[in-house]
Amino acid sequence: MSDVGAASPSGAPSIYRGWRVLTGAFLTSLLSIGATHYSFGLYVVPVSQELHLSRANANSGIIILSIASALMGPFVGRMLDRWSARKLMICAGLLMPLGYIIISLSHAPWLMALAILPIAFASDATGGMASLRLATRWFQRRRGRAFGITSVAASASGLLMAPIIGMLIGHYGWRTAVAVTGIGAGVLIVLLTLVLVVSRPQEGEMERANELVPVAPDSSDAVEYRTWTLKAVFSEPLFWVIACGTALILASDRAIMISIAPFLSDKGIGVEQAGFMVSVLSGSAVLGKLGIGYFMERFDIRALYILVAGLHIVLLLLFLFYPGYWVVFAALALIGVGFGGIIPIVHMLYASTFGGTSYGTVMGAAGVIMNIWSIVMLRGIGEVHDRTGSYNLAFEILIGAVLLSIILILIGKSSRARLLPPAMAL
Structure with a gap:
């Protein structure tokens, strides 16, 4: 499937493709956020016990993730604007397991901290920033609803993924849980992106769906x-x-x-x-x-x-x-x-x-x-x-x-x- 993809033939009744893309963006964001920010707290106790870290040092991981995401964010956002969001999300999904596998095998805190960098990039490129970028490309008239739906992904990730990751930690240990989470999330993100995500609509597709908001050249809305x-x-x-x-x-x-x-x-x-x-x-x-x-x-x-x-x-x-x-x-x-x-x-x-x-x-x-x-x-x-x-x-x-x-x-x-x-x- 190309970055633009194929819309339904003119005149054929169909659901606007933007909703399908939004579904893909929602699910990839859910997986990305759930595998990183919402699951971090579950690892603090077992990691600190095994590596003899203080709680403060164990919590440093989320700070490193936040700082890395902040530093990479402007560049990832620029790539989402200029490049194919679909291809970037696929690359990030393939990269994501690397950081998790390194963490699952490492016994050195400094190496674990370094492994957070590819995770931070993947989180930015497949999480909230990517889903919001797709929402702005596919929706204008109903952009508020699109933003509301994508925002729910963060809450849903905590509701759905945290119990699964907690069960993995309890039954198989934190190292296995980290590896399974990273590989599973990465594979699912790639598959969902391939099946559901299209970077931008075809010419005229938003007009046919009554999604474009008319803008006068001298209107303040022209800033769009x-x-x-x-x-x-x-x-x-x-x-x-x-x-x-x-x-x-x-x-x-x-x-x-x-x-x-x-x-x-x-x-x-x-x-x-x-x-x-x-x-x-x-x-x-x-x-x-x-x-x-x-x-x-x-x-x-x-x-x-x-x-x-x-x-x-x-x-x-x-x-x-x-x-x-x-x-x-x-x-x-x-x-x-x-x-x-x-x-x-x-x-x-x-x-x-x-x-x-x-x-x-x-x-x-x-x-x-x-x-x-x-x-x-x-x-x-x-x-x-x-x-x-x-x-x-x-x-x-x-x-x-x-x-x-x-x-x-x-x-x-x-x-x-x-x-x-x-x-x-x-």
């Missing part, structure tokens, strides 16, 4: 077709406004998620009850991703951003004043919508501000900022607790970060028209 280089992205002040705004709220998300269980432990709540609360939050987040993805096509994205950011602040206030386990538990069923909904909103912010033509390049650049802020906040929230004995100050800082995020996004969206190419701005 502007091309960006990495240098141009990093030189654009508006990029830094949007990137810092979205990075603040996403980093706050991650800091909250890793702190829920220890925060509840400080309140005398057991691990099982804390896990139940996290499950409710995660389930609500899935509904938020799908629901907000749909509403983005009908409502002002700034209003939706304020809504989900406001839900973040409500959750932080609940933790700060803590009215009791069951009150917080019930509130999470609604507040989780904000946790999930922020993901497709962030993706749409970049697509609507910088266009879909160079979406991979822009998101790769944004990933650097997001990862830096995440590392700072993940480290910072633990430091605050260690120094003060409480998470209260950390929650207050996160509230300030979310408020600043709202201000930056409102400034950024009001400045969007200035990104028009010079020929269109005349």
Whole structure:
């Protein structure tokens, strides 16, 4: 199958091929994220015990993965824009098992750390960045829904892959589990890509599916077709406004998620009850991703951003004043919508501000900022607790970060028209 593939004959009733491509992107992203970020915690205890590592040193693996992904992200995003996404995903799927096999056979932590590099590349090239790039190529009118669906892959990977990997570790040991996970995920990614993924639609295919949004040459929507280089992205002040705004709220998300269980432990709540609360939050987040993805096509994205950011602040206030386990538990069923909904909103912010033509390049650049802020906040929230004995100050800082995020996004969206190419701005 070529990068464009063959559409159904003109006039023949068929389902738009973009949905098939989106299915392939969803499944490959699920496998990629599930084999890396969502399964990492399962290996910490057995690896630290066998190699006599401290928990901090064992946790260094996820930090190395995050840093490597951040550094490779701009280049992978650029490749997804300029090259065949299908061929890049196949190459990454073939490369993925290499890192896992090295880790499964190695007894040297430095070699394991080095083996994370091909895994990071494969994760970027087959995970969320690839699925979002395909979504922007195949969808315009229903892009919000497409972003919502692809965003669910991360949640689904934790739900489906974590139990399987945990079972492999329990029955066969962590080394066998690593090898099986890497080889299995890599093979499935290649097969799914070959069968389902097509890099771009044929000429006229989006029009026939009523997927194109009409754009006047002098409209601010014409930014959809502007091309960006990495240098141009990093030189654009508006990029830094949007990137810092979205990075603040996403980093706050991650800091909250890793702190829920220890925060509840400080309140005398057991691990099982804390896990139940996290499950409710995660389930609500899935509904938020799908629901907000749909509403983005009908409502002002700034209003939706304020809504989900406001839900973040409500959750932080609940933790700060803590009215009791069951009150917080019930509130999470609604507040989780904000946790999930922020993901497709962030993706749409970049697509609507910088266009879909160079979406991979822009998101790769944004990933650097997001990862830096995440590392700072993940480290910072633990430091605050260690120094003060409480998470209260950390929650207050996160509230300030979310408020600043709202201000930056409102400034950024009001400045969007200035990104028009010079020929269109005349």
